[in-house]
Amino acid sequence: MKPAAFDYVRADTLDEALAVLAAEGGDARIIAGGQSLMAMLNMRLARPKVLVDIMRIGDLDRIAEERGRIVVGAGVRQAKLLAWSELAAKLPLVALALPWTGHEQTRSRGTICGSVAHADPSAETPLCLIALEGEVHLRSARRRRVVAAGDFITGMMNTARQDDEMIEAVSFPIRAGNGYGFREVARRHGDFAITACAAIASANGIRLAVAGVADKPEVRNWPDLDGSALDDALNAFAYELDARDDIHATARYRRDLVRQIGREVIMEARRCRA
Amino acid sequence: MPRLTATQRHSVRFRLNGHPVEGSAEPRMQLADFLRHELGATGTHVGCEHGVCGACTVLVDGMLTRSCLTLAVQVDGCDVRTVEGLAPERGRLSVLQAAFRRHHGLQCGFCTPGVLMSLDRYLSTNPNPTEDQLRELLSGHLCRCTGYTPIIRAAMEAAATLASSTRQEDSTHV
Amino acid sequence: MGHPAATPSSATAQDSAWIGRSMERVEDAALLSGNGRFIDDLGVRPGTLYAAILRSPHAHADILSIDTMAAKAAPGVAAVLVGADVKALTASLVVGVKAPVECWPIAMDRVRYVGEPVAVVVASDRYKAEDALDLIDVRYAPRPSVIDPLAAITPGAPLVHDGFPNNVASDRHFSYGDPEGAFASAAHRIAIDINYPRNSCTPIETYGVIAEYNVNDGAYDILANFQGPFSIHAVISRALKLPGNRVRLRTPPDSGGSFGVKQGVFPYIVLIAAAARVAGRPVKWIEDRLEHLCASNSATNRATTLSAAVDATGKILALDWDQVEDCGAHLRAPEPATLYRMHGNLTGAYDIRHMRVRNRVIVTNKTPTGLNRGFGGPQVYFALERLMQCIAVELDFDPLDVIQRNVVPSGAFPYRTAPGALLDSGDYVKALELGASSGGLEELKARRAAARAEGRIYGIGYAAIVEPSVSNMGYLSTVLTLAERRKAGPKNGAQATATVSIDPVGAVSVHISSVPQGQGHRTVVAQVIADIFGVVPQDVRVNTEVDTAKDAWSIASGNYSSRFAAAVAGTVKIAADRIAARLKRIAASHLNVEADDVTFSNGKVHSQSNPDNAMPFARVAALSHWSPGSLPDDVGHTIRETVFWTPPELAAPDDADRINSSLCYGFIFDYCGVEIDRVTGEVRIDRYVTTHDCGTILHPGMVDGQIRGGFGQGFGAALLEEFAYAPDGSFLAGTFADYLVPTATEIPNPVIVHMQTPSPFTPLGAKGVGEGNCMSTPVCIANAVADALGEKNITLPLVPARVRALIAGDEPPAPAGVTTQPRSRKPGDRGLQGEGSAEVGASPQAVWDMLLDPNTLQAVIPGCHSVEKVSDTHFRAEVTLGIGPVKGKYRAEVKLSDLDPPHAVTLSGSADGALGHGAGEGRITLVPREGGGTTLTYKYDAEIGGKVASIGGRLLDGATRVIIGQFFSALAHRAGGGGAADGAASGLRAWLRALFGGAR
CATH class of the missing domain: 3.30.390.50 (CO dehydrogenase flavoprotein, C-terminal domain)
Structure with a gap:
């Protein structure tokens, strides 16, 4: 139960990661926390030609409030968001749901955006993002675009992400009073x-x-x-x-x-x- | 931005239990295999290779990590801690390890290294855990021998011992 | 005959310094520090190669061809073996019954279960070996498979082995006493039908084998985390076509759990040994978890009908067992032992004098079965104790009253059961009272009453069982008829071995062939020795590794049937006592006292009457090395004593088929209160009480550890765990996310109550204790659920959906306008149906022409690389299919039939690849639309199997529908599609909407 061979790129900048995606398209796969992807690699269900590790890219592990939304970068691990002191105040639903995601030992590595990219039909993070009318911020070497969460996930493990795109962040609107x-x-x-x-x-x-x-x-x-x-x-x-x-x-x-x-x-x- | 080619072995360096180590790995090599078969740190065990059983749990930069769901090349430059680093010195047991022995918190001992890593990490930041918290933490580990209760007892006792020794240290500093 | 007094505390414990104490285990410091020595932690010889195994994706198929060319040429590959290569070097594994049937560790020309080995690759590392597996091209011709045991014995069922008519390997009838008379005269006949499911104890360490063939010696050297029984060594050497002295089998110092399961590594010992011989180098194989769950070993599933003749007072006069034992695809040694291990105690804890039994052993297209903790007990007691509860319900008695009325009475021990077991000791009546009072049964009943008064669903269940330990090596011959037994010669006994050695400085070492996997044998043996020699356990070194080339062992060696405490630890005592007797005589001559006056304590050998008259133990102990000439004449030596001990009570089956199948019989009385969540159907254990009489307790901490561990596994079997199969034989529990092992958040802490009635038949008075809760807990929980719901038909595992189905009434109907897909027939069924439609711009004739055009097919078959036209209506294609990151290459066949141009056509297809295989059929109809264009409607039926079914079952149906949807969407798109029609299935509609009107 060992992965098939692949190249590995440790991207230092977003541009480097996007360049690999632009060049390799569907043969490349982003690895962030790896908690879903690595199991698939070990079982040889997934066989990318190149893995692009984005966890050393500065700035991606940002949780920020911008224009009434909470923006969660691609490098933010589930445990980090769960431990974020303002979570219960700003995103009560996420605070309720995220403890149900996997275990302490997987939340410590798995990322919020990775869970959205994986689009498992049972996963809590995509559920919250869609329930809260969140958005997915996609980035490729050629453009940036923002897709509503409900449109982003198109089916079981299927998303509107193009092969040369990666999720740069997801954002949740803050709604007081709900x-x-x-x-x-x-x-x-x-x-x-x-x-x-x-x-x-x-x-x-x-x-x-x-x-x-x-x-x-x-x-x-x-x-x-x-x-x-x-x-x-x-x-x-x-x-x-x-x-x-x-x-x-x-x-x-x-x-x-x-x-x-x-x-x-x-x-x-x-x-x-x- | 290095691109490590699939078919070659590449140098991987990190700190293991405080000491610098180096070995070589293909990009696809699991961290668990690298620790065990490249570095000879066989205390970390492999039970499922899909992230469920928890036997291979280690610490990477302070984060609990399934070493079967992690590539060796991903931890280059990181700080890695394994069961071999838990004891205060060779031939002794830590408070947690000693509590496991006292309460028969292990039988075959195969899942134990991962369990110890989770508890050691957890107790370092949660000195007064409830039994429910510990059970939830341990839901990320499978043990087929003990029925878990002796593990919980050992962990509760270790937490109490650590807390009281911390209080003692605090009072001696005052 | 009197019986030993049962007391809550052990008399033995008070007499001795170490036995009976929960001392810290000598094993633990290393295991806690990462210094364990499990098989994969040990170094290997330079040049060792690594094996990986290609396995069958089909439950039943003929192998048409295996192409290993590309695999053999792959980097790092040293050898590739298929069935014929193994056959050239080995003989068939012996089969447990007389029949013209073979059993190989690798498929020859036919696969019979999902996961059966088909090829072995030996390469420079495991990664490269798995790379080469991907390059092996196997062509199969699937056969119909049979999964359900009762379906398997129905006339006309597919045959798993041609040599087992009707899939029956053995069919035996037994009669004890006068069951016909008892049933004829009884006031009531009460019966129950049981389907006990498949599960396994799944140790966290998987199988491992390292094998080497020395061509000059013509001998194998094999290291494996095998657990015994070592009767299997004879099976292995026979298969390797060598005398046993050329098959050296060793076990590693530590083993990561077994619970019986690692007995099943033996076919892989043969397979990897053959691979090492072919490769000419040592070969190592470590099983991975997917292999383990799918193909290592399983407990048997069993279909049982059990009837009782009951009088008006609830007393059972007779039992009638009809057991159909499903051993899977091969009858592997020691099967059908699961069925016969319990034979002598089929009357359970009860005084029942008349019994009829029909035992059928059958084969199906599932993983072969083998040892699993409880071994036959869970299957038997689920039927027997469910029946006890049903008797209580039907006759309106309290279930505990029925148990009390029927248990073997106090003072009747040793008690000979109707089928021949000699229940060695106990006081069941007293244990029932003790358990009820110490565990708070009355309070639990009050909790039930209070819960029910509040409208909550609450029930109490009971189970009272005997736990057999130390198997009679002759019990399996009960499967043979008397004539067959006479021909085969008698089999009986259970030789335990122990060797006690003293070195030149007087340090004591012990070797036992008990092969522990975490049970702390080294600690208990050290305690036994410490008490006899007056030393501390820490000074005693105990070795439990087995080397068949050097050590004392017998066919009974190993770790099974809970034989350690009763047999092995007792044999250590006998060996140490013998040395102690000689040491006393040596010391007596030095101390100038009588030998009877010499005793051992505090590291000294001294006079009992004058403790100051003493010598250091080490000095006396070492004399045999340094001055043998000065020892008293007839003492001999004290350097080493090996004892083989077999209890005389373990006789061969008698002419009336009576068999004392085990040496000791502990008693367990369990009860529990459960509450069921009305909304979710989840079963929550409110309190679980388990009362044990396992004879003398040697180490209380370890006994409780065994009870808690067995309880955890019994709990899992009751509520979570099942090796589920689809009707087509696809295996559905291939990962630890599908085979659900209980975690710390599920397993409650049971209340444990002890009573100790020493066994008169074992040297230390101890009995086995490790398996009992695997036998009692599943049925105890089931009885509580039956009580809570007032339901007779309780099937394990009690998954919430199954429980809720028993309490939920009719479902609210679907509102008008919402159509639901026709669904598969039952849970787990792999049949998948769907339908959909699309409106396209092209005319029906144009669409029709496209369907028959290879170029169009190439364009519309998802991920199609090439299409080869075999005939006008038959195409062959190479495709890449998948969803998300999960992609695999497949060989696809597409056939068109029932052509009705240009209105309708049936499209049937199949795909076969590394990730699995699928077949489906769809009917496409083309209806012209007003104003041009066509409405394309399709309906399909598909079946998926192989790797994706076993590891991705949760997502498989959805994924399949996506892929089938991709085909039709692409077809519609190419035909000028504009949008989805109403009435299409919602999943496909969403998909089509996304494709045509969505993000692109």
Whole structure:
């Protein structure tokens, strides 16, 4: 269980990393924390020709507040964001969800942007980014662009990133006054979510995002529904997610969790709403 | 910006338990293999090579790190700590190691080096852990022998011992 | 006959200085410091090569060809072996029953389970060996496979081995007492059907073998983390076609857990030995985790129907067992031992005089089975103790009352069971009382009542079992008929060995062939010696490595059937006592006292009556080296004593098939309270109490360690762990993210209660204790869940989705307008169905022409490099498929059939590559749209297997749909697609939207 051979580039600057991507395209792969990619390399599921290590590039491990958004650079490890003193105040949903990502021993290495780039349908960070209407900041040698998180993740482990692009940062809007709820059901602590639900209650109503069921996190916006109207909305959402069976859970179980946990987190978010 | 070619071995240097070490590795070589088979530091064990079992956990620049999910070339120039560096001196045991022995916190000892690295790191920054915190920390390690309870007991005792010795040191400094 | 008094504290412990104390282990300092010496930590000879193994992605297939040319030419590669190369050097491994069936460590011309070795590459390092694996081209012709044990014995099922008719390797009937009469006269007949799943104890250290062939000596030297039994040494040397003295098998100083599992390394010992012989160099192989989970070994899964004849008071008069034991694809030694290990104690802890048994051993397309902690116990007790709970429910008794009414009565020990076990000692009635009072059973019942009053789902479960230890090497011959046994000759006993040596400075060393994997044998042996010689354990050196060329060993050597404390430690005592007796006579002559007056303590040999009359132990002990001529005449020497000990109670099966399958039988009484989360179906253990009587306790800390470890594994088997297979034989639990081992956040801390009734049959009064909770805990938790839910049909593992299915009512229907995909038939089924549609600008005829055009196919098949037209309707392609960073090369075949130009066509395809294989069929219909263009609709059915199924099961269905979607999207795109039609599946719709209207 050893990786196939690849070249390794330790980029000192962003331009160097982008130059390799421009030259090698789909044969190159960025390695940051490596917590998803390395397992795939060891199993020879992934066989890039060159790995570009971006963790020595200065400035990428920045957490900054800019124009009402929290910008998280490509070098920011999950543990660093989790330990950031302003997290609970600025991004309460992320503060609730991030402890569910893997274990202390993987959060210490894995990065926020790497999790978004990997686009695992069960992952908490893409769920939060989509739920919060965050953005993905892409950079290539030729251009910079910003893609809404909901558009960035196009399917299971599929994103709108072009081969010559890398994620430079992701950004989460800061929304004062909203209430948040998060809950996840997994087989064991730290496992991939069978179903993870994130709810945001704002002045405009409720927003529910679900990971682990469809090929990517899916979102619905509703007015402040209650009672059977909320049940019906959750039920419709549960079916629309087109859940599947696997060895860990059945489709029916996942739909049940969307209905039940979805309702729970919505109630929780409403309670927390200012 | 060095580009290390796939088919050649490249020099890798870092500090291991405080001492400079050097070896050579293809870019694809796992840090775990490099530690064990290039440097002879066989205390770090390999249990799954996909980041779940935790046996290969080491410290890189103070961060808990699965050495199977890390390339040797990635840690060039870093500070790496492994189980071999835990004891205060050769032939002695650290407070944590001694607590493991006292509470039978190990049986086969294969997962133990990784478990010790996580606990040693954690206790250094969280001197008064709760049992729940320790159980959550250890959820990143698989042990098939002990059922974990003796490990938790050892860690709780080590935390208490370390805390009281720190208090003593503090008071002697006053 | 009287029985030894059961007391909560050990009389033996009070008498002795070291035995019975939880001293710190002598093993631990090295293990805690990174100085363990596991097999992969030891150096190898210069020039050693490294092996990697190519494995079957198919559950059942004929091997059409294996092309190793490119692999042999790859950098660093020294040799590539396939089945024929191994066959040329070895013989088939012996099969446990008489049948025209062979068992090889590598596939010959047919693979029979996912993960079966197909080729071995030997190269200069493991990385390069794996590179070469990628270059081996194997062509398979898949056969139908059979996975379910009851399906396997259904007439017409695919045959795994032609020599096992109906897949049955053995079918034996047994009858003890008068079961027919008992069933006829009983007030009630109560029965239960069980399907016990597959799981394994998965040690964290995997298998390892280092082998070398000395061509001049014609002999192998092999180091492996094998654990015994060393009866397997005979199997290995037979397979290597050499006498045993030319197969030197050694074990490393440390082994990273085994729990039985590392018995299963032996086929790889043969395989790697053959590779070393071919390569002409030492060869090392360390199994990786994917190999281990998929193909190392598994406990048996078993389908059981168990019936009881019960009288009106709840007393069981007779049992009727029908066990169908699934040993997987090969009946590997020592199977079918899992089935027969428990044979003598099939009546459990109960006084049941009549019993009928039917035992069938069958084969399926799954990994071959082998030793796993509990070995047969979990399967038997799950049926028996579930039945006890069902009897209580059906007759409206308290489950504990039914247990108490049926256990072997106090004072009846040693007790001979109907099938022949001699339950050596115990007081089950008292243990039940002790467990209930010490563990707080009444309080737990109050907690249940309170929880239920609040509407919570809470239940209490019980299990009362006997835990056999020290296996009779003759029990397996119970599988043979009396006539076959007479022909084969008697098999019985269990030789334990110990060698105690004294060196020229009087230091004591001990060697035992017990091959521990973390059980602390060195510490306990040091305690035994310290008590006898009056020294401290730290001064005693104990070696547990086995070298079959130099050490005392027997076929019974090794670490299994919990035999250490009862047999091996006792044999150490016998050997040390013999030396001590001689030392006493030597000392007596120096101290001028009678030998009976000599005793050992505090490092001295002295007179009991006058302790000041003393000599240092070391001086007396060393005399045999320095002045043998001055020893008393008939003392001989005290330099070394080797003892072989076998208990006389372990006789061969008698003519009535009665067998005392083990030497000792401990008793366990477990109960637990569980609460079930109504929303998630998660089972939370509120309290777990486990009461053990394992005879004399030698080291309390280690006994509790064994109990906690076994409990952890039993807990995992109950709630988390399963080697899941799809109906097509794909293995679905190939990583530690799929095979879920419990962690510190899941396993609760059990309450442990002890009672000690020494065994009259073992030198130290000790019995085994390591396996019991693997037997009792799964069914105890299941009984609690059954009680909580009022449900009879409880299947392990109790995954939340399965539990919730028992409490959730009907599902709310889907709202109008939301269509759901037709789904696979049951969880884990690899069948995948989907459908979708697209509107394209081209006419139906134009689309039709494209479908039959290789150039178009090349353009629309995802990642297609080339298309070869075999016929007008048959194409062959080389493709790269994948999602995200996961990409692999495949050989694809595409066939068109049921042509209805230009309206409809069936497209069937298959793909085969290193990451897996898939096959699917889709019907495409083309309907002209008003105003031009075509609505292209497709419906497909696909099956995926191989590596991606075992390690990426969670994502596989989604990934497959993406790839199939890619094909149709590309087709639609090429045909001038404009957008997705309504009604398409949401996943594909999203994908199509992204492709046509999204980011690009």
